[in-house]
Amino acid sequence: MSIFLNNVTYIDWQNHEITTGNLRVDTGNNGMIEFVDSCPDEAIDCQGKLITKSFVCAHHHAYSALARGMPLPQKTPQNFVQILEYIWWNLDKKLDQEMIRASALVTALSCLKNGVTFVIDHHASPFAIENSLEIIAEAFDEVGISHLLCYEMSGRDGEDCQQKGLQETERYLQNRPGLVGLHASFTVSDDLMKSAVDLAEKYDSGIHIHVAEDLADQEACKKEHHCRVIQRLDKFGILNFPKTILGHCIHLDQNERSVLSGSEAWIAVNTESNLNNNVGLFSNRGGLEERVLLGTDGMHSDMLRSTQFNYLCHKDHDGLSVPDFYLRLRRAHKYLKTNNFSGDSDNNLIILNYNSPTPVTTNNWLGHIFYGLTSDSVESVIANGEWVVKDRQPVRTNEDEILAFAKEQAIRLWEKLI
Numbered sequence: 001m002s003i004f005l006n007n008v009t010y011i012d013w014q015n016h017e018i019t020t021g022n023l024r025v026d027t028g029n030n031g032m033i034e035f036v037d038s039c040p041d042e043a044i045d046c047q048g049k050l051i052t053k054s055f056v057c058a059h060h061h062a063y064s065a066l067a068r069g070m071p072l073p074q075k076t077p078q079n080f081v082q083i084l085e086y087i088w089w090n091l092d093k094k095l096d097q098e099m100i101r102a103s104a105l106v107t108a109l110s111c112l113k114n115g116v117t118f119v120i121d122h123h124a125s126p127f128a129i130e131n132s133l134e135i136i137a138e139a140f141d142e143v144g145i146s147h148l149l150c151y152e153m154s155g156r157d158g159e160d161c162q163q164k165g166l167q168e169t170e171r172y173l174q175n176r177p178g179l180v181g182l183h184a185s186f187t188v189s190d191d192l193m194k195s196a197v198d199l200a201e202k203y204d205s206g207i208h209i210h211v212a213e214d215l216a217d218q219e220a221c222k223k224e225h226h227c228r229v230i231q232r233l234d235k236f237g238i239l240n241f242p243k244t245i246l247g248h249c250i251h252l253d254q255n256e257r258s259v260l261s262g263s264e265a266w267i268a269v270n271t272e273s274n275l276n277n278n279v280g281l282f283s284n285r286g287g288l289e290e291r292v293l294l295g296t297d298g299m300h301s302d303m304l305r306s307t308q309f310n311y312l313c314h315k316d317h318d319g320l321s322v323p324d325f326y327l328r329l330r331r332a333h334k335y336l337k338t339n340n341f342s343g344d345s346d347n348n349l350i351i352l353n354y355n356s357p358t359p360v361t362t363n364n365w366l367g368h369i370f371y372g373l374t375s376d377s378v379e380s381v382i383a384n385g386e387w388v389v390k391d392r393q394p395v396r397t398n399e400d401e402i403l404a405f406a407k408e409q410a411i412r413l414w415e416k417l418i
């Protein structure tokens with residue numbers, strides 16, 4: 001099966017070359033696109049619309065989707081660890097299976113409506129671990145978004161939760177591609193880290209972990225393990241997996257940067273979350289640029305917004321040009337491709353209804369990306385060669401039903417938080 005699009009203006013996501021004509025979009029995980037002379041009658045007319053490749057979110061937390069508008073914490077956090085303790089660890093401990101499903105459905109919906117067709121998620125629900133990844137995977141599949149999931153294992157809630165995290169990770173990796181999730185060095189013992197690495201080796205996976213998001217991670221590592229976080233991860237072999245994703249990497253010294261730049265690991269930068277938590281900003285010093293991916297860290301599901309924020313906050317510090325910032329958005333395609341993850345072929349597309357007051361050309365497309373385009377322009381989305389959003393409505397699921405279900409679950413969750 002194929003989708004046919006008439007009168008297309010297609011912008012190549014790599015060289016920004018603009019091609020007009022009729023496009024055939026093949027269905028399937030590794031489907032291609034091809035310009036054709038003519039289309040069958042059922043072809044969709046795309047006159048006046050722009051078409052380009054959709055986006056990837058390299059670090060998300062679907063579990064936080066019901067947090068919007070939740071009650072304030074009983075105590076006001078004074079630092080990053082207290083933000084975790086009073087807000088996020090209070091929330092994730094209350095999640096049950098229905099809430100997890102609602103969180104995943106609304107996240108998938110929001111990603112797709114923002115033109116994101118592949119999400120790399122980091123999940124935590126310490127008292128509803130069993131089957132949690134499969135619940136999320138099924139919800140993502142139902143709405144039509146490709147994914148790479150992991151469970152955020154940690155020692156913070158005791159031995160039982162830790163064991164369940166390992167079991168859930170292994171059970172999931174037996175059935176589906178995914179990553180091995182760890183929370184952060186400061187909540188992960190040597191034993192757990194070793195078990196996680198063993199699982200990553202056994203299932204040809206990688207580790208997905210937060211790294212030096214706050215100085216507290218480094219201080220705990222020095223105190224308990226007498227080294228810095230990157231050295232600790234390196235000692236366990238975590239940086240040798242080409243599938244490993246390190247979230248944040250803000251508080252690194254020169255030596256850590258040098259080790260990381262020569263490693264196989266990738267770095268997921270989440271600028272808005274860093275500003276929100278007041279933890280500082282990532283720097284690409286020491287040759288880290290080639291490893292940088294962009295995520296949202298659960299703040300939202302809009303990668304255009306993440307990219308624009310990243311550009312505005314980093315342009316004076318990271319010594320980069322506009323095309324380099326665009327590469328940050330697009331490098332996740334390389335991560336997925338080089339690691340042979342399926343679901344991000346050229347048949348993942350966004351159709352933009354973008355009425356610019358100025359011309360769009362190959363040479364100025366990035367000017368539109370950084371200063372004009374917003375996700376409001378995403379009119380339709382094709383994932384793996386199938387319609388998943390058409391005229392701003394999800395195709396496979398009912399948006400009103402999902403939002404009503406999410407509101408019910410949010411109310412249940414918030415009652416437990418108080």
Ligand SMILES: [Zn+2]
Nearest residue numbers: 122210247297
């Ligand atoms: Zn995160």
